[in-house]
Each structure stands twice: as structure tokens, then as C-alpha cells.
Amino acid sequence: MDRRSVEDLAPPRPSRVDALLTRLGVVGVPARDAVLAAVVAVLTLVTLALTLDELAALEGIVVQHPSAVVALCTVQAAAIALRRTRPLLALGVVVALQVALVAAAPADFSVRGLAPLVVGYTLGTLMPVRRALAVTGAAAVLEAAAAVAVAPAGSPSLPQLALLGLATAAISYPGAALVGVWTATRRRYLDLVRLRAAEAVRAQHDAARAAVVAERGRMARELHDVAAHHLSGMVVQAAAVERLVDQDPDAARAGAAWIRSQGKETLDNLRQVVGLLREGDDGTAPVPGTADLDGLVTDARTLGDDVVLRRSGPAPQLGPLADAALYRVTQEALANARQHAPGAPVRVGLSTGGTDVVLEVVNDPSPAPPTDDGRNRTGAGLVGMRERATLVGGTLDAGPTPAGGWAVRLTVPQTRSTPPDAVDDEDEDEEGRQ
Structure with missing residues (x-):
């Protein structure tokens, strides 16, 4: 489906006739039905004149009261102007005038214009199927019975006349009504298809907007994680430099x-996060994962944090998103510990066993007061960690x-089961200090 707007898909395209009438200034149901009545009257009278000339020339049949026949046909066609505003009245007028035409026509000649077909068709488009067939069927029977009653002398036998009149009326009223029912059903079906197409386009647009919002949220989490990890360390180090400027200039330098190096690394990481949102940018570095936890712990120790990393089990089998989530949750947890519990020992554990990977x-408790008095906390870190856990089908628990x-405990399901013989129970303890 093309990317047309819902407004372009919702309204049906007007027909060429409707467009022409609109350009001519003929708008509204009464005006357009009046135009149709005039067209039907002209066609009926032209057809009647040609037919009467042919009958007079070939069969020698002459209508005794041609002006009456012309008047009846004209008024019958005029009833079409009421076909949508007063459909039952239009049907009654057409049936009554059709009976009058049977009485005014020669015995061997039947006059029937287009008005019965038009009115029968209209009833089929306006009424439910059963009601339309019941009304038009009753009209056909009534017309056939009345035509037999007023038939002129010299007409065919009564059964033949009744059968012929009923068959003709059945085609004109119920037959035309069935065509109208089919047309109305098809029109409703096309309207439904158009509506569903519009709803599908709307759903696509809503999904696209939701994807944009989700992507913005992901970018905000990435920026928060990177900034919290690097900038918190830079703030701590800057405070130390401020104290050492006079006491130990070399250490301060x-x-x-x-x-300065951390600022450059922060800028590179921020560029990497922004680059993740660019399609086709092959120059961006890969997103960090559990394999990069050693470097993350090393950076934390460089800042003076007392951090221990312990791994147990085989290498986790994770998708890129889950792998990145474990790294980012570790990064955020270390930044929070540095900010709210400076100097406190931190233990990072990554265990793989069964179907899950568990990060702790x-x-x-902090031996020193926190570097943040709490006034600038927004809770974005914990919310971001929970969102990451939910995104990869995991669970996150955090608390005192x-x-x-x-x-902080994050449990993430592995993408595939780990073979039993691949489980390594030996722990790799990295308790060295840098």
C-alpha cells in the first residue's frame, strides 16, 4: 500500500457523471433526480415515437389516442424525480400510470418506458433485500392484475395476458430491484474496503510514530548511561585535582x-550512540556487551572505585540487544554506586547457567557522604534499567x-540452551587492583 494519507483514502472518488453535474451546478439529490427524470422522459418519448412509426408502417397498428400515451409516459418519467426522496410514492405513481398505459394502448401493443426499471432499481438500493423484493413483488402482481382488468377489447386470452403482464412487471420491478441490491452491496463492500485501508494506513502511521518515540527513548537511555558513567568519574577526579593543585602540582596535572582523556572518550561514546540511529553507517563502533565488562571494571578502578568482577559458567548465549542491556545495566549500577555510595566496595557478578544469565x-554501605545531595535525581537510571530488562524479556530487581x-539483579533469558557438557563450574575471580 502506498503512503497516502487517511484523508486521501477515506472518501470515495466521485463518478464522472457526478463530477460533470457538479461542474454544471446541479447539486443535491432533488436536482439530480430531476435531471434524470428529464433524460428518461426524452429517451422514452423518442423510443415511443420510433416504435409507433415502425408499427404503423409495418403492422398497420395505429394508436387511437397518441397524445394521451405521450402524456402518460411523460408524467411517469417525471415521477423519477421522487425516487430517493419519496420512493414509495414514486413507485405508486409509476404502477398506476403503467396500468393507464395498458388501457390506452392498442390491444396488440404494450407500452412500457424506463421509469419502472429506474424506480425498481432505486428501491433495491435504498431498502433491505427482503423488503425491497416484497414491495416490488407486490407492485408487479398489482400491476399485472390491474392490467388484466382494464385490458381493451380484442386483447389476448386472459391467462396469456396475465402471464405476459406478470413476467414483464417482474422484470421491471423485482428484477431491477435485485440489480439495485447488488449495486448497493458492492458499494458498501467498497466503502468497507476503503475504510479498512484507511485504518491500516492510520495503524501504520501510529506504529511509525510509536517507533520514533521508542527510538528517542532508547537514545535518551544510551546518552544517560554514557554520561552518567564518564561524567560522574570526571566530577570526582576534578574535585581531587582541585585539592591537589597547591599540594601536588604533578598529581594535579x-x-x-x-x-581530558575521559572527556575525549565521552565525546567518542556520545558520537557512537548518535551513530547507532543512522542507517547504513558502517563506521560506527560496535555496541558494547558482556565481553567488555572487564574494561568497564578497569575504568571504574581507575576512578578509585573498589570493584570486583566475578564470572561463572560458560560465555552467555545472548542476542546483541540483551548483551548490550547487561553492559548498560552494569554501567548504570556502577555510576549509581559511585555517586550515592562513594568509596564503598562493589561486587559485580555474571553467572550463566541453565536458560538464564544473571547479573548482580x-x-x-558508603563510608563517606554521597557526592549528590539528592536534589538532582530524576530516577531515569532505574527506569531505564527496567525498560531495558523488559525490552529483552528479562526481569530487574533493585533495592537495599x-x-x-x-x-541490582538482572535476569535475562539466553537465546538458546547451553549444552550440559559446556558448563564450567570454575569461577574466574578478578580481584586484582589497578
Whole structure:
């Protein structure tokens, strides 16, 4: 389906006749039905004149009261002007005038214009199927019976006349009504198809907008994670440099150089996050995952954090999104521990067993006051971690420990089961300090 708007799909396209009438200034149901009545009257009278000439020339049949026949046909066609505003009245007028035409016509000649067909068709489009067939069927029977009653002398036998009149009336009224029913059904079907197409386009647009909102949220989480990890360390180091400027200039210069390098790394990471949203950009670095946790812990130790990383089990079998979620949750948890519990030991555990991968980041109570007084907290970090867990089908638990610290636990399902013989029970303990 093309990307046309809902407004372009919703309204049906007007027919060429409707467009022409609109350009001519003929608008509204009464005006257009009046035009149709005039057209039917002209066609009926032209056809009648040609037919009467042929009958007079070939069969020698002459209508005794041609002006009456012409008048009846004209008034019958004029009743079409009421076909949509007063359909039952239009039907009654057409049937009555058709009976009068039978009485005014020669015995061997039947006059029937287009008005019965038009009115029968209209009833089929306006009424339910059963009611339309009941009304037009009753009109056909009534017309046939009345035509037999007023038939002129010299007409065919009564059964033949009744059968012929009933067959002709059945074609003119119920037959035309069936065509109208089919047309109305098809029109409703096309309207339904058009409506569903419009709803599908609307749903596509809503999905696209939701995807944009989700992508913006993902970008905000990425920016928050990167900024919280690097900038919090830079703030801590800047405070240390400020204290060492007069006491130890060399150490202060080294700290300033580290801040500069961290600023460059932060800028590179921010560029990487923005690059993730660009399609076809093959120059961006890969998104970090659990394989990069060692570097993350090393960076935290460089900032002076007391961090231990412990892995257990085989390498996790994860998709890129789940792998990145584990890394980002670890990054956010370390940044929170540095900010709210400075100097507290932090233990990072990554265990793989069965069908899940479990990440635990636990910090002890802080021996020093937090670097943030709490006034600037927005809760975006914890909300972002929960959103990441939900996105990859995992669960996240975060809260205080009995000892007064804080624990974050993320459980993520693996993409495929780990073979039993691949399970390694030996723990790799990285407790060295840098």
C-alpha cells in the first residue's frame, strides 16, 4: 500500500457523471433526480415515437389516442424525480400510470418506458433485500392484475395476458430491484474496503510514530548511561585535582590529563550512540556487551572505585540487544554506586547457567557522604534499567540490602540452551587492583 494519507483514502472518488453535474451546478439529490427524470422522459418519448412509426408502417397498428400515451409516459418519467426522496410514492405513481398505459394502448401493443426499471432499481438500493423484493413483488402482481382488468377489447386470452403482464412487471420491478441490491452491496463492500485501508494506513502511521518515540527513548537511555558513567568519574577526579593543585602540582596535572582523556572518550561514546540511529553507517563502533565488562571494571578502578568482577559458567548465549542491556545495566549500577555510595566496595557478578544469565551488582554501605545531595535525581537510571530488562524479556530487581547497601539483579533469558557438557563450574575471580 502506498503512503497516502487517511484523508486521501477515506472518501470515495466521485463518478464522472457526478463530477460533470457538479461542474454544471446541479447539486443535491432533488436536482439530480430531476435531471434524470428529464433524460428518461426524452429517451422514452423518442423510443415511443420510433416504435409507433415502425408499427404503423409495418403492422398497420395505429394508436387511437397518441397524445394521451405521450402524456402518460411523460408524467411517469417525471415521477423519477421522487425516487430517493419519496420512493414509495414514486413507485405508486409509476404502477398506476403503467396500468393507464395498458388501457390506452392498442390491444396488440404494450407500452412500457424506463421509469419502472429506474424506480425498481432505486428501491433495491435504498431498502433491505427482503423488503425491497416484497414491495416490488407486490407492485408487479398489482400491476399485472390491474392490467388484466382494464385490458381493451380484442386483447389476448386472459391467462396469456396475465402471464405476459406478470413476467414483464417482474422484470421491471423485482428484477431491477435485485440489480439495485447488488449495486448497493458492492458499494458498501467498497466503502468497507476503503475504510479498512484507511485504518491500516492510520495503524501504520501510529506504529511509525510509536517507533520514533521508542527510538528517542532508547537514545535518551544510551546518552544517560554514557554520561552518567564518564561524567560522574570526571566530577570526582576534578574535585581531587582541585585539592591537589597547591599540594601536588604533578598529581594535579596528571589528574587534569586524565579528565581530558575521559572527556575525549565521552565525546567518542556520545558520537557512537548518535551513530547507532543512522542507517547504513558502517563506521560506527560496535555496541558494547558482556565481553567488555572487564574494561568497564578497569575504568571504574581507575576512578578509585573498589570493584570486583566475578564470572561463572560458560560465555552467555545472548542476542546483541540483551548483551548490550547487561553492559548498560552494569554501567548504570556502577555510576549509581559511585555517586550515592562513594568509596564503598562493589561486587559485580555474571553467572550463566541453565536458560538464564544473571547479573548482580552489589555495593556495601558508603563510608563517606554521597557526592549528590539528592536534589538532582530524576530516577531515569532505574527506569531505564527496567525498560531495558523488559525490552529483552528479562526481569530487574533493585533495592537495599540487609547490610545497608544496594543491590541490582538482572535476569535475562539466553537465546538458546547451553549444552550440559559446556558448563564450567570454575569461577574466574578478578580481584586484582589497578
